[in-house]
Amino acid sequence: MSDLLRLATAGSVDDGKSTLVGRLLYDTKSVLADQIDAVTRASVDKGLSTPDLSLLVDGLRAEREQGITIDVAYRYFATPRRSFVLADTPGHVQYTRNTVSGASTAQLVILLVDARKGVVSQTRRHAAVLALLGVPKLVLAVNKIDLVEDPATVFADISNEFNALTRSLGWASEDVVEIPVSALHGDNVAVRSENTPYYDGPTLIEHLETVPADSDNAGRHSLGLRFPVQYVIRPRTPEYPDYRGYAGQIAAGAVSPGDEVVVLPSGIRTKVARVDTAAGELDTALAGRSVTLVLEDDVDVSRGDTIASPADAPEPIDQFDATVCWLAEKPLRPGARLLLKHGTRTTQAIVGALVERFDEQELTTAPDPETLELNEIGKISVRVAEPIVADDYAVNRHTGSFLLIDPAGGNTLAAGLVGDAIAVVETGGAVPA
Template identity: 85%
Template sequence: MSDNHEQGAQSRSQLLRLATAGSVDDGKSTLVGRLLYDTKSVLADQIDAVTRASVDKGLDTPDLSLLVDGLRAEREQGITIDVAYRYFATPKRSFVLADTPGHVQYTRNTVSGASTAQLVVLLVDARKGVISQTRKHAAVLALLGVPKLVLAVNKIDLVDNPAEVFARISAEFNELTGSLGWSSDDVQEIPVSALHGDNIAIRSENTPYYDGPTLIEHLESVPVDADVHGRHEVGLRFAVQYVIRPRTAEYPDYRGYAGQIAAGSVRPGDEIVVLPSGVRSTVERIDTADGELDVAHAGRSVTLVLTDDVDISRGDVIASPGDAPEPLSEFEATVCWLAEKPLRAGARLLLKHGTRTTQAIVGTLEERFDEQDLTSVDNPDSLELNEIARITLRVAEPVAADDYKVNRRSGSFLLIDPAGGNTLAAGLVGNGLADIELGDRVPA
């Protein structure tokens, strides 16, 4: 193994991609601000500005939520309405955090923020417990295949009998996550006070009933798969974004295929198959702006040069022949509908998978998922905003997609309005509801 490969693997293992989720006023912004503050990831002048703003609001302590709620409209309303990415680090790990909104009408933002997360911190107000929005977020996270969860029972300092409250909420949440497919090893419950910093970076003396890790200790030590895009090891998945043909005197016959590796790795000499055509070739070399590479891993943007003159265009997928997915013209999918206008069978839309965009027709609406009581409705007439359902799709051009359970990135897609170009749905190839313990199925 080369030094570059070892360093690349080490850097990936030290990076944790996480997201926050929770209902309105559960304290997500304060929690994120506390994480940034306790890891010394904010500048002194930012702290001074927050302190002054907090004094102006009549507060005795700095309002750390002001560190992250930067948009004036959000701050005036006291809510977070967009996904914002924050970066912080400890001596043991680096972190990329997607701070998602809590309002139910912004479920689409939660889907976006959690789609590449290895871990999600789901906040619950200790005074309210597990509510409907908690169940919706947990169901969405289960469908997205998020491998690890942290239940942060926030504002634990504001309830009577905190030990009893924490135990009750944890038990209810464990029952929910168990029915959604997570094991007990995948979920960590922590009682916290984001406002005062209890159990965020420092173990709190106010929670003697809790002997587990602080939030930062858990984030530093939780084992995660280095490949954030899949649950299983898969071969090369490389969606061609651009065909490079410089046609210069120096490179009269150069033909390179540029894109980002979605899964697996590639080396010169590797045999590949081009999808959907099925044509095979061999990788001659891997080019980058900094020179050639001996190996490239998932997440790296490169240009592949093949030994053969192959007909490849944008939208094609270069894959390992040993486990290449079968190109799909008709398939089953699970979608979260993100538009105000309802979805009905027969709708003609655009489907974007990787770098390929093709026409698609919705065949049937098979079942709609009710995340509150974990039941499903067979053959619904329509799908409303934020509802989740299993549907069938037919596409004009075959898509080289994996089942989402196999690989999160190559198994996901978007449905787009062909007229306005707006994103209408986030989709997962396959039956994402299969791992959920559904209750009674009822007709529409």
């Protein structure tokens, strides 16, 4: 089991995400005493009798004044069994793009619902977006369970409705867990609650400590080598007069000295002479490891190239269909000239057709939209000036994602997934033939 879990929160406004995150930080003793004192003073100023733990995470003045979360914030906490990196995302509809940003690298997402409201439209929206992003594991935290008259029935009904939704989006039942919690009082967060005798499952922290964290790496390890070159190392010192190494992070597969590889997009083949790190040479390096590869032959390799396994190396592509979430105020229109960043390569790109727009409530599509507006998700066609080496996102999240960037200002305009992720969601998780 990995000792690090990347997770995110999602949910509707006022479902208690900030309070839950504050409770996780508080119960794992991941906040300093002076922070607790500051929160206590702020809570007293608000007329509260107990500390408002949401103030531990709503750090921006605007957030505190409005009582909402308006940006993605990354929190770090740990238990004796595991460390965690958590992306706390906003719940407002207009911040769907922030949910995409926070959940794009998550191995697990905690999706909150208010026990008094149940599964609402924003719950369905978030579930659809998380399915598009290929998030491997979900936890439904039924919060404020202490505020309903018949909690056992309410929890069962919400769980059944949510399970039907997640099954339709392609998740297996073992990848989704429902937990009744009260973030305010700490019920079933770190400590099992006597107030929920109808629930015999793990607490939230127990589940986070034990859930397998390598599920999003399954595709990374089943593929052959994918190594985007980030930097060419030429020290030119007396000790290393002829050293030429290619540094980067292994995006998929594994690499060892002696392995045959192909440099893409050129197609030149060679072998790996050494796998170097700051701590010395390695016999084998796996996906996720940052290394420097030394090749047997003096071949032309530059930043943005990909060193891959010849057995399953993807064909470099300069035209493809993609699913994008549009993140900018100015709408996307056909013919837009942008920059596309995939791995370590950035190239000019032209958006061709807007093929369809996705309705995340009905899980349907509208063909040939004139534009994609802020927060909307759609399928588009893209043509790039330089070929990229990409896998379909449904096969591998790490080699199938990209960004669209404003060439004038450098702002990120869209998060993109190579392939038709919408079709995967519409078919309940089945990868189209």
